[in-house]
Amino acid sequence: MIRVLLADDEAMVRAGVRAILGSDDSIEVVAEAGDGAEAVELVQKHRPDVAVLDIRMPRMDGLAAGAEIRRTAPGTAVVILTTFSEDAYIAKALGDGASGFLLKSGDPRELIAGLKAVAEGAAYLSPKVAQRVIAELGAGTGGGRMARAAAAKDQVDVLSPRELEVLSLVGAGLSNAEIAARLFLVEGTVKAYVSAVLTRLGVKNRVQAAIIAYEAGLVG
Template sequence: MTGDRTVRVLVADDEPLVRAGVRAVLASDPTIEVVAEAGDGRSAVEAARRHRPDVALLDVQMPELDGLDAGAEIVRLLPGTRTVVLTTFGADDNIRRALATGASGFVLKASDPRELVTAVHAVAEGAAFLSPRVAERVVAQLRRDVGAPRSATVLVDRLTDREREVLGLLSRGLSNAEIGRRLFMVEGTVKGHVSSILVKLGAANRVQAAILGYEAGLTR
């Protein structure tokens, strides 16, 4: 949990009505503050540079620069800002692009509004968040990509016992700080384990690592 710390959020969508709706949902949580809005991808990048939010919520289809490219630019310029893709579309290529460009979350606009609040807090704490329907597609894609000879279990077997513990908690959506408290480690040590896990699994980010951990049974 973020405790009493206010999570600062940028909302980017080319439809003013959608932005108003997202802002209203986030306003239901007193620990979330919308610090900026943008109606296109280029403006979103500039707003992120100016306000340095903790989380940027980005629609996929926006003029000037789409949300996925804008997210990649924000992640490159502002490592401290986490990005969440917010869209009506759950197309596999969008999901793949979002994860490859460093997005920490993917939420469908048709989701329960509480999912959006949960996603904001999760990614602000360093965890990953996928709407359940998106997670199902990611699992299916990883099954195709990994294939039988390189199953999730085989990949996870490359990890040390401690790394498997860390991955199991990461796969449950815990942040580095929460993992550290569970395993009695400082956060810097957890970050080191996570980096090693990503390399050994060949995962592009925490989301892919979490799904592999889930597939390997580490959350059971």
């Protein structure tokens, strides 16, 4: 059972997300919070597997709450709920240890899939969110964007063909189990490939690897 804390200052949004998560028997919402500070307190009390946080909340926003949760309860993964109008916030959160970024307006199945991937120790970046993050990170001149793409392609050139396959699937938001099924490998082998990819790319987590995959053109 995946134990989840849900934090959003809008009661109707919380109810909607809770209903979506409640449709899957493997997920249980153990606590709800109306602001970031309360979310941090409830994580300490309930120690959920995943904390799902809205970015904009009173007292403490989702970014600050997520960073505090990662500092004080490292066993709890953080998933950020966002909208298309918050690209800069998403980019900042990359350095704060969040494991997932999902759209409030996205497909309910994506919410469940992303949450499960994060609970399994993977990271999930909604493809639409990833595209916006890349646009934000590459904002500026066309030359700047091309330079980022060129740099990403140089980074992935060190990977083997199989590692490139794995990276492209990480970029698509697949968990280790899903990648294993797609490539007809055992999950332990995929885990070893992912670890090698992160090391060879010089990145800290799968979200950063996913962004490189997008910048290098490995994910459509």
